[in-house]
Amino acid sequence: MNRRLARSGLTTVGAGLAVVLAVAGCTPPSLADLPLPGGAPSGPAYHVTVEFADVLDLVPQSAVKVNDVTIGSVDKIWLSGWTARVRLNLDKNVRLPDNATAAVRQTSLLGEKFVALAGPTTEQGVGRLSEGDVIPLSRTRRSAEIEEVLGALGLLLNGGGLAQLKTINEELAKVMEGREATAKDALRQLDTFVGGLDAQKADLVKAIDALDRLSARLSAQRSTIGNAVDALGPGLTVLAEERAQLTGALTALGELGKVGTRVINASKADTVANLRSLQPILEQLVKAGDDLPKSLDFMLSYPFPPNADGAIVGDAMNLHATLDLNAADILSNLVAAAGPPPVMQVAPPSKPTGPQKPIIPGIALPGTLLPPICIPATGILPPIALLPAGCVLPPGCEPLPPGSQVPPGGLVPPNGVIPPGTVFPPNTKVQPGTILPPTCLLPGLPGVPDLLGGLGTVTGEAVGQIGGLTDVLKGGLHP
Template identity: 35%
Template sequence: MTRLCARALQRWLAVGGCVAVTVTGCSFDGLNSLPLPGTVGTGSDAVVYHLRLANVGTLESNSPVMVNDVVVGAVGRMTVTDWHAEVDVSVQPDVVVPANAVATVGQTSLLGSMHVALDPPVGEEPTGRLQPGALVPLQKTSTYPSTEQTLSSLSVVVNGGGLTQIGDIIENFNAALDGRQDQVRSLITRMNDVVGILDRQRENILTTVRALHRLSETFAGQRDTLTAALRRIPEALDVLDRQRPQIVTAMQRLGEFSDTATQLIDETQGDIVTNLRNLEPTVRALADVGPDLATALSFLPTYPYTQEFIDRGIRGDYMNQFIVFDFTISRLKSGIFLGTRWGEPGASLVPAPGDPWYSTYTRDPLMAPVTPVPDQVATMPPLVEAPAEPAPAEGGN
C-alpha cells in the first residue's frame, strides 16, 4: 500500500513539473515574473501596450502602472534588445490612455517602489486614445533620477561647493572695487538699460535665431560650393593684403572705442564698490554659517539619525521602528509653530494615540459628568398691569 502511494505521488509530481515547464516556456525567471493575485490590470480583458526604455532602474515585473497618479495596471514581461529595454504593460480595459502619452519610470516616494506613468507631456492636454498594442517609442520615454543619484549630486555640492571660500571672495572684491562705487553704480544702471532693451527686442532676437537656422541649412545644402570657395582663399588673402591700410585704420578706430569703454568703467567703479559693500554683511553672514550649513546638509539624508548612530547602532541593512507623528493643532502651536504668528505658548495639548494618558483623557476640565436637565421647571409669575392715571378735572388750570 505504501509503495502504491509513493508511485502515485511520483506521477503527480512529474505531471506538475511538465505543466510548469510548458506554461513557463521551458524557463523560469522567479515568482515575480508571474502575475500576482490581485494585481490591477492583469485580467484576460486587459489592454497591453509596448514600451521602449533606455533605463528602467530597479523596475520589476508586477510594478504598478499609473495614469494621472492612479494605479490602472501592472508591468508585465521585460526583455533587453539593442541596449534598451522592451517592457510590456497591461491596463484595465476601461482606462483611457492619451494618444500623446509619454512613459516615465519614477519612484512613488523617496524610499518608495518604482512605477511607470503614462501621462501627456508637461504643459499639454491629453488628446485622443492610445490604441491597444501600440508601441511607445524610445524618444517618448524617460526615467527620473533615482534617490542614490540625487544624494550623490547633493554630496558633491556640499563637500566641494566652496561655501567656506565666500569670505575670501568678499575680501578680494573689496580690494578690487574699493573707491569705484560711483562708476560701478553707473555701470549697473546702464547694464539694466541694456537688459531692458534686449528684453523688448526678444521677438526680433528669436526671429534672427530662426533666420540663422535657415541660413545654416542653406550652407549645408551648398557644401560643394563652399568647398570650392575655400580653395580660392589664397586669392582672397591677396585682396586683404592690398586692403591693409584700410584695415589698419579700422584697428585704430577700435582702439579709440576701447579707450572710451575704459573711461566708462573707470567712471562707474565707485557705484559697483558701494553695492558690493552693501552686500558685504549678507554674504559675510552666509560665510559664517557655512560650516553649520554643511553639517546640516550632511545630516539631512539620514534624518532623524546621525551617520555615527547608524554605523554603531544598526547592525544590518534594516531596522524595525514604530513612530507616531502628532500633527494636531495644539501640538503644532506649542511646538514647531512656537515663535511665529501661529504659535501659542502653553497651548492645551490633546493627546495623540500612543501617549500614556491618551486612554484617560477627557475634555471635561473638572473630570465630572455634565449636570442633567431638571425634570420640573418653575413657571413664570403672571404679569401685573400698572393702574391707569386719573384723568384731569374739567375747568382746571
C-alpha cells in the first residue's frame, strides 16, 4: 500500500513538474534521472545473485545492507521457475564470507523493503563472496508481513480459541487447587530432566548420528537381510515339523536325569570307597614325581638310555665302552660288597719273624698287615703339600684339581668320595671334580705284584655311563 502510494505520489509530482516545465518552455526529465532511494554503489562493485522463495514487494534500486549499513542496491529481479532471483550490486570494498546468508527485511513496520546480508550463524565463515557467486535458497529467508500478522491475530480473535483457552485455564486451576506442592515438585523434576538432557546433548547427537549410520548400513544391506530372512523360513518350517520329536527328546532327557540321580544315590557308598582305595596309589604316584615320566621315557629306548638314540643307525648302534678289568679293583669291590671294611691293623715295629705277604694299600686280605694310615678315612683329604710327615704317596700320584683334563686311565671320584681300589682309604672325601691319575690306582704301585698272575691293568679312554638300576629308573644313567 505504501509503495503504491509512493508510486502514485511520485507520478503526481512528475506530472506537476512536467506541466511547470512545459509552461517554462523546458524539456521534462525522465523518471530515471530523478534521485531514488538506494541506488548502485558510487565506486567499483561486484554482482551477486540471491535466490528467494518470496521477495514480497521488493523492487529494483532497493537498498542492500549489512548491520543496517547500506553497501549496495538491488539491480534486477526475475523469476526462475518457482524461485525468485535477485541480482545485487555490492561495493567492491565489502568483504563477506562465501557462505553468507540473505534475508528480505523492512526498515520499519510500514517502511520499505531491503536485502540484509550477514555471515553464517551455525557454522564458521569460509572463503570470500566474489563476482558471480550465488547465495542459494537454503541460506535465504524473509520476514513476516504486517498483513500476515494482522490476519493471524484476526483469526485468533474471531473464534480462534480464546474461549477455549479460558476454559482450559479454569480447568487447570481446579486441578491444581490443593496440589501446588506436587505441581512445583513435578516442575522441578521436569527442569532437572530437561537440564540433564541439555547436558547430554552432545551424546544424544552422537547417538542419533550413530543410529543414522546404522540405518544407512541396514538400508544398504537390505537385500542381504531380506535373503537371510527368506533363508530362515525353511529352517523354521523344519523346526515346526520336528516340534513333537524335540519335545519328546526333552521329556526323555528329564527322565534320564531322574535315572542318573537314582544311580548316583545308589552307588554313592561304593564310589566313595573306590576313591578312598585309590588314594594310596595316587599318593605313591605323587611321591614318584618326575621319576615316573623319566622311566617311561627310558622304556621307549630300553636297553639303551634316551641319549643314545643319536648313536643308533638302522639296525646297528655305535658303542664305545671302556672295561676296567683291574683285578685289584674287582677284588676290592667284592670285598666291599661282602660287608663293612675290616679294621686296618698297624704292623709292629719289631722285625718280622717270617716271610711277609705282599701289602696292597687300600684293601685288606686275610692276614695282611697294612702300613700306618696317615690320611684321614672320613675327613676331607688335605692338600698333598700338607700331608703329615711319614706319609708317602706313590711317585706321580698327585690329584689334579677340578676342571683339569682327565688323563687316560684316570678316575674322577663320584660326588667327591674315593671308592675302593686306590692308594687312599675308601670313602675318603675330596673336593668334587678332583681327578686321580692312574698312578693313584691299584695295582699301579711299583713293586706290587698283580694278584691274578700278571694280568696287569686294562685301561683305556673312558666314554660310558656309571650307575645302577636306581639310576635307570630315575630316567637314565648319570655320567
